[in-house]
Amino acid sequence: MLQIGDEVVYFSAVFLLVMLGTRSATGASLLTAFLYVFMVMFRFPPVPAEQAGRVLRPRAPSGGVPVVAHRGGSHDAPENTLAAIREASRNGATGVQLDLSFTADGVPVLMHDETLDRTTNSSGPVNKLQFAQLRRVDAAVRHRLKNKFSGEKVPTLREAVEECIRHQLTIFFDVKGQPDKYSDARSTDASD
Numbered sequence: 341m342l343q344i345g346d347e348v349v350y351f352s353a354v355f356l357l358v359m360l361g362t363r364s365a366t367g368a369s370l371l372t373a374f375l376y377v378f379m380v381m382f383r384f385p386p387v388p389a390e391q392a393g394r395v396l397r398p399r400a401p402s403g404g405v406p407v408v409a410h411r412g413g414s415h416d417a418p419e420n421t422l423a424a425i426r427e428a429s430r431n432g433a434t435g436v437q438l439d440l441s442f443t444a445d446g447v448p449v450l451m452h453d454e455t456l457d458r459t460t461n462s463s464g465p466v467n468k469l470q471f472a473q474l475r476r477v478d479a480a481v482r483h484r485l486k487n488k489f490s491g492e493k494v495p496t497l498r499e500a501v502e503e504c505i506r507h508q509l510t511i512f513f514d515v516k517g518q519p520d521k522y523s524d525a526r527s528t529d530a531s532d
C-alpha cells in the first residue's frame with residue numbers, strides 16, 4: 341500500500357513523464373488527476389489475514405476434521421430449523437447440511453421431504469403451498485423435544501444462511517425441488 345509520501349513522488353513522476361510525452365501541462369494535469377481518482381476509488385482497506393481466514397475456511401476443532409451436522413443437527417432439535425442450526429453450533433459442529441425446497445410461490449425454504457407430513461403438523465406437498473401458509477405450520481411438533489422447541493417455524497433460505505453466518509458454520513445444501521419440476525408445477529397450476 342502506498343503511503344502519502346510515496347504517492348506524492350509517484351504522481352509527480354507520472355505528471356513529469358506525461359508532460360514530457362505530450363508536452364502539454366493541462367493534459368498531464370488532467371491525466372494525473374484522473375489516475376489519482378481512479379486509484380482512490382479502487383483502493384480497498386486491507387483485510388487482516390486472520391479475519392479473512394475465519395470466513396474462508398471452516399473452523400475445525402484443534403485441527404481435526406470438520407464436523408458437519410446432518411439436516412442441521414436433527415437429533416438435538418427439529419431438523420432443518422434455525423433451532424437445529426443453533427444446536428449444531430452449540431455442540432461443536434463446524435458445518436451444517438441443509439435441505440432446500442421451494443414453495444408454490446417460489447420461496448426457497450428448508451425442508452427435506454416433498455411433503456409436510458413427517459416433520460410438521462400439516463400435510464401435503466411443500467411446492468403446492470404458498471409461503472404465507474407454510475409459515476403457519478409448526479416444524480417442531482413431530483420432534484422428541486417438541487416442548488423445548490414449540491413454535492419453531494420452517495425457515496427461509498435467507499434466515500438459515502444468516503443464522504449460519506452468525507455461528508460461523510459452513511453450509512452444505514441439498515436441493516430437493518428440481519427447478520424444472522417447479523416450473524412444470526407452475527404451468528399446471530396456471531392451466532387449471
Ligand SMILES: *[C@@H]1O[C@H](CO)[C@@H](O)[C@H](O)[C@H]1NC(C)=O
Nearest residue numbers: 461462463476477478481491
Ligand atoms: C400447527 O401449529 C401452529 C402453531 O401452533 C398452529 O397455528 C396451526 O394452526 C397448526 N396447524 C394445524 C393444521 O394444526
